[in-house]
Amino acid sequence: MKKFYITTPIYYVNDIPHIGHAYTTIAADMIARFKKLDGFDVMFLTGTDEHGQKVGKSAEIAGVDPQDFVDKVSQNFKDLMPVIDAQYDVFMRTTEERHKTATQHIWKVLEANGDIYLDSYKGWYSVRDEAFYDASEIVDGKAPTGAPVEWVEEESYFFRLSKYQEPLLDYFEKNPGAIAPEGRKNEVLSFIKSGLRDLSISRTTFSWGIPVPGNAKHIMYVWLDALTNYITAAGYPEKMNFWPASLHLVGKDILRFHCVYWPAFLMSAGLPLPERVFAHGWWTAEGEKMSKSLGNVIDPVKLVDEFGADTVRYFMMREISFGNDGDFYLDNLKKRLDSDLANAWGNLVQRVLAFIAKNLDGKIDDIPQTDEEILKLSKGLINTLRQDIDSQKLHHYLEHVFELIYAANQYVDAQKPWTLRREAPKRMMEVLHVLLTLIRDIAIYLSPILTRSSKKVLEMLHIQGTTFETLQEPLNTNMTITPPEPLFQKSGV
């Protein structure tokens, strides 16, 4: 069985779950569900990143033990998953013992390969900005932000990132699909070409992290720790079942860590590189940047409470080109709900099932279907959808499914089963048979994103345990359609 390993980033627990986390997770979930339906052996990984100075400090401020602190905040992220109906296979936490083992192991491998050395990190540091500045950035003894800086020297382990500049460029040239979208790849390449410096990969100023093997005074750099989770979950350092990853889904802000540092670490460790890293964009809210101070941060839990997981999932995947930034307008979500979900799709199901339930006691005959054209359209759609998923054109995926929905509504209007009922009952049966088949197919196509309502539709047709293979099977007509309930409640905007 072909394997497919997809990941979200592990979410930094110092944040509360917001719409951005939900977005990445929903996208990954949609792809993972599609691949499962398509017969792949899938592992969908998500989790939490729990080490680092900020987390340590937050625990201190809260006056609790760091481990107790992260247990609690990690749970916030885990709790989000069922809310947005994300069906992960593994929820990885970087404070798990197996992860410490894996991370310390990879450290030793990098060290054994001569890529780690002890030196000292020197630079101008601003406590206020929590950042180092290059000498060239210092103006009149101050940071570009105007903050005071001080000269700091700290003992640190370094990773020979500079050694991997050419190998990385080579690799990305030979694997043009390894970073997407194209624009993001260019950013990465220009970053690498501008020259890679060795990377400081340990800290001594705080202790909440994984100790460096053989020198417990040092804590590992959080990104080395965090990135390693992708192989921990796959079984590292034991034999790995799901490596390399098929797809790392990331936000555009953490591209460099995934496309420069991570591949370099893997090269050094002698491990294969992930097949593809895809960076998506960010949401703004009603035209403005989301921020705590503006108070316009969108809470996914509240959103789902009001509109349901299906609508939220659909909206986020449909509204913007995956990879671009997008604006979150609540009015647009309502329009999508009303015009796409309720009017086009929900009403298609409603008008057909209600007709059968009302006029035919819910029974249809198994009449051979001669309307090849529209059925072919439906069967052939799977190929288009595979391409959409593999290129992460998730918005196209939904557009393509809706084209079939529109075609099905056109078919209803053109065939007029309500007229056929009086004039050609046999033909009416055939048309209804075609329509139920189309509805089944569409529900299957939508099931990676409209997880709940698709299931409801399939239940109305008395179909269980579908995969994409079901599409090729004839519809079972030996059943009774009961009077349907509307699939979606309109917002009425």
Place this chain on the structure above:
RNA sequence: GGCGGAAUAGCUCAGUUGGUCAGAGCAGCGGAAUCAUAAUCCGUUUGUCGGGGGUUCAAAUCCCUCUUCCGCUACCA
């Protein structure tokens, strides 16, 4: 500053390698139908494809330039 990207109908945006590419959805308007959550279907208006210049038989699509906006330009994650 350097590198890169974007500017297309009222709104949100599609437009691979230059030749039905001037499009879709939503909104608007007109009509049909009445199975259905007044849900559907058909038809239809608006565009100097950011400005200017160039290459070409042919450019939204390539080149130059200008304007505006955005991203990246390493050690918080």
